[in-house]
Amino acid sequence: MKRTIITLLVAVVACMSAMASDSDSTTTYKYLAFTLSDGSVVTFTADGLSITYDDEGNATVTSDGTTTVLALSNLTNMYFTNNATGGTTTYQTGDVNGDGEVTIADVNTIIDIILGNEVDDDVLERADVNGDGEVTIADVNAVIDIILASS
Numbered sequence: 001m002k003r004t005i006i007t008l009l010v011a012v013v014a015c016m017s018a019m020a021s022d023s024d025s026t027t028t029y030k031y032l033a034f035t036l037s038d039g040s041v042v043t044f045t046a047d048g049l050s051i052t053y054d055d056e057g058n059a060t061v062t063s064d065g066t067t068t069v070l071a072l073s074n075l076t077n078m079y080f081t082n083n084a085t086g087g088t089t090t091y092q093t094g095d096v097n098g099d100g101e102v103t104i105a106d107v108n109t110i111i112d113i114i115l116g117n118e119v120d121d122d123v124l125e126r127a128d129v130n131g132d133g134e135v136t137i138a139d140v141n142a143v144i145d146i147i148l149a150s151s
Contacts, residue, residue, distance in 0.1 A: 029080035
């Protein structure tokens with residue numbers, strides 16, 4: 001549990017440091033997102049965000065007057081984003097086009113983005129399947145891995 005807490009804290013500090021080190025511009029993110037072990041993503045409004053940890057291995061997230069308890073063992077990724085409508089939004093990792101399924105159509109959407117086709121911000125956010133901040137062939141591979149694992 002301590003390792004997970006430390007990992008989460010390091011991720012927050014790394015994101016904050018990356019934002020602070022960019023002297024040419026400052027990026028302000030509106031949401032903090034967590035990827036859960038089932039592949040779903042939960043986002044919380046960053047304004048007024050509070051996260052506390054308990055001895056039972058839980059993170060208690062308070063945002064917009066709502067409190068959510070997340071098991072640290074269920075968290076696989078955390079990142080800041082500007083793409084959510086507020087509150088909590090859940091989608092399956094790899095469902096780039098938002099149709100509720102992870103299929104070859106999601107691979108095609110990522111390839112379209114790589115080739116320079118414009119898409120909505122929420123699609124672009126979901127296309128970064130591996131969470132590295134870029135949409136690349138690695139995201140195509142990640143979606144293919146998800147498809148193969150589910151068959």
